[in-house]
Amino acid sequence: MFTSSNKLACLVFGLLISWGALAADTVAVNPNHPDRYVVVKGDTLWDIAGRFLRDPWLWPDVWHVNPQIANPHLIYPGDIITMTYVNGQPRLSLQRGSMVHLSPQVRSTPLDGAIPAIPIDAIHQFLTRPYVMEQEELDSAPYVVAFADEHILGSNDIKAYVRSIDTTDNRKFDVVRPGDAYKDAETGEILGYEALYISSSELLQPGDPATLMLNDMELETVKGDRLLPVSEDTPLNTFFPAAPKQDVKGSIIGVLNGVSQIGQFNVVVLDRGADDGLEAGNVLTIDHRGETIRDIVSKTRGDTVTLPDEPAGTLMVFRTFDRVSFALVMKASRAIHVLDRVRNP
Numbered sequence: 001m002f003t004s005s006n007k008l009a010c011l012v013f014g015l016l017i018s019w020g021a022l023a024a025d026t027v028a029v030n031p032n033h034p035d036r037y038v039v040v041k042g043d044t045l046w047d048i049a050g051r052f053l054r055d056p057w058l059w060p061d062v063w064h065v066n067p068q069i070a071n072p073h074l075i076y077p078g079d080i081i082t083m084t085y086v087n088g089q090p091r092l093s094l095q096r097g098s099m100v101h102l103s104p105q106v107r108s109t110p111l112d113g114a115i116p117a118i119p120i121d122a123i124h125q126f127l128t129r130p131y132v133m134e135q136e137e138l139d140s141a142p143y144v145v146a147f148a149d150e151h152i153l154g155s156n157d158i159k160a161y162v163r164s165i166d167t168t169d170n171r172k173f174d175v176v177r178p179g180d181a182y183k184d185a186e187t188g189e190i191l192g193y194e195a196l197y198i199s200s201s202e203l204l205q206p207g208d209p210a211t212l213m214l215n216d217m218e219l220e221t222v223k224g225d226r227l228l229p230v231s232e233d234t235p236l237n238t239f240f241p242a243a244p245k246q247d248v249k250g251s252i253i254g255v256l257n258g259v260s261q262i263g264q265f266n267v268v269v270l271d272r273g274a275d276d277g278l279e280a281g282n283v284l285t286i287d288h289r290g291e292t293i294r295d296i297v298s299k300t301r302g303d304t305v306t307l308p309d310e311p312a313g314t315l316m317v318f319r320t321f322d323r324v325s326f327a328l329v330m331k332a333s334r335a336i337h338v339l340d341r342v343r344n345p
Contacts, residue, residue, distance in 0.1 A: 027061050028054040029083075029090050036082045038097065039075055045117045046241070046330060048075070052083050052092060055345065056330075057241040057283045057316075064093045074114040117239045122265045123318050123328050126256055128231065131176055131195035132321040138178055138193060141226040145209055154214045154221030160201065162227055164208035170229035173212065175199045177225050182324050184271045185251030185339055191271060191323040194254070198225055239281045241316050243345055246277040248284065252340050256326065262336035264313075266329050270342060274320040281316065284327070284342040288312040288334060312336050314345070 033052045049056035075081075078097030083090055133141075148159035160175075179194030200216035214221055254269035255262055262268060272278055290307035313332040317325045329336065 027058050027090060030054055033083060036080055039077050039079045039081065039115060041077045043077070043115050044119055045075065045115060048081060048115075050331075052081070052090070057314075057345075059092070062090045062092050064091045076114055117241065118316060118318075118328060118330065119265060123267060123326075126267055126326055127319060129174065129197040130256070131174075131197075131228065132182065132192040132324050133176075133178070133195045133226075134192055134322075135190075138195075138226065141228060142173075142210070143227065144175070144221060144223050144225045146223065147221075148211075154199070154217075154225075156199075156215055156217045158214050159204070160212050160214055160221060161209040162212055163210075165203060165206050165210035165212075165227070166208065168203065168206055171203045172230040173201045173203065173227040174230055175201055175214070175221050175225050175227055177219075177222075180254075182253055182269060182271065185253055191273075192321060195226070195228070200230075201227065239316065239318060241281050241283045244277055244279070244282045244284070247344055248272055248276060248278060248282070249341070249343050250276070251289075251342065252286070252336070252338055253324070254338065260337075262329060262338075262340075263332045264329055266336075268315065268327050268329060268336075270317070270325045270327055271323075272342075273323045273325045275322050278317050278320050278325050280318055280320060283314060283316050283330075283345055285311060285345045286313040286315055286329070286332075286336055287341045287343065288336070289340050309341055310334070312340060315342065 030050065030052055037048060037051055039048065045059060046056045049059040053059065053062070075094065076097070080095040080097055082093050082095065084093065085091065142162045142165050144154065144160050145163055146161045147154050148161070151158055154160050154175075165173075175198040176195040177198050179196050181190045182192050182194065183190055196219075198217070198219045198221055199214050201212040201214050203210060203212050205211040212227070250270050250272035252262070252268045253271045256267040256269065259266060270278075270284075287309035288311075290309050292304050292306045295303040295305050312334045313329055313336055315327040315329045317327045319326040327342075
């Protein structure tokens with residue numbers, strides 16, 4: 001009988017295969033790879049693969065499935081990963097460790113106890129917040145006009161009056177503040193607007209103005225802040241890295257955690273999105289944008305030269321909007337900056 005657990009394993013297997021579908025015939029190994037590695041709590045698939053392979057996201061190209069192991073595509077602390085060679089090609093295999101205890105009942109989530117592909121903690125707050133909004137969305141969104149009891153600013157457990165929410169179709173709203181425009185790095189075209197999360201709120205009374213109670217405050221609410229219905233969609237928490245299905249060339253146009261120099265596990269904004277063929281899980285190479293400098297030797301006054309781009313790291317897209325995306329820097333071989341370029345690996 002084809003059980004739910006078997007279906008789950010097959011689903012994971014299919015996604016893992018797509019992970020490395022565009023890889024080269026020969027997968028380059030890490031020259032310092034171990035022959036075996038014991039998985040520990042806190043590992044990710046990316047970390048483990050990087051111990052063995054030069055390009056960690058090509059893991060499935062060398063993954064050997066042992067049919068005698070239940071759910072061999074899910075890896076748990078205590079498992080042992082070994083590398084061997086078959087016909088000159090690297091092969092990674094799994095030996096189920098003694099620390100792993102798999103019960104026969106159906107698990108509540110695909111990765112119950114299994115290690116994730118990437119460090120989810122680094123992106124958890126960005127899976128549902130903040131937002132990217134179009135100008136039309138900003139213009140049509142309800143907005144705060146006043147607060148109860150003559151308050152000048154809104155904080156926890158203070159009522160806000162909002163124009164206009166006429167129905168009770170949604171009871172929970174996020175309060176957001178319109179921020180800077182996200183622009184195409186090459187053309188300057190506006191692709192959307194940052195919407196900074198301010199607080200949560202609950203609808204008490206619809207109308208124009210409607211009455212809402214503010215809660216879960218991160219910043220004080222001010223007049224003009226917009227309200228968006230809370231999405232009921234379940235955010236992704238499992239990712240299967242793969243190269244984009246089409247050629248993608250873009251740039252980093254922002255950083256979500258406010259740093260100027262970007263490093264490993266920083267979250268960046270790209271000027272390419274779902275409309276450009278990007279999907280959650282897509283892996284891109286980061287190139288440091290070559291700067292344009294003055295040629296002090298040239299006899300031509302004002303002569304300049306643009307230096308070539310240089311590889312700077314790797315990132316993985318984890319959330320897409322129509323024209324921009326959020327991505328996590330997985331590897332940084334040098335300092336990364338806003339306006340550095342991204343491309344297919």
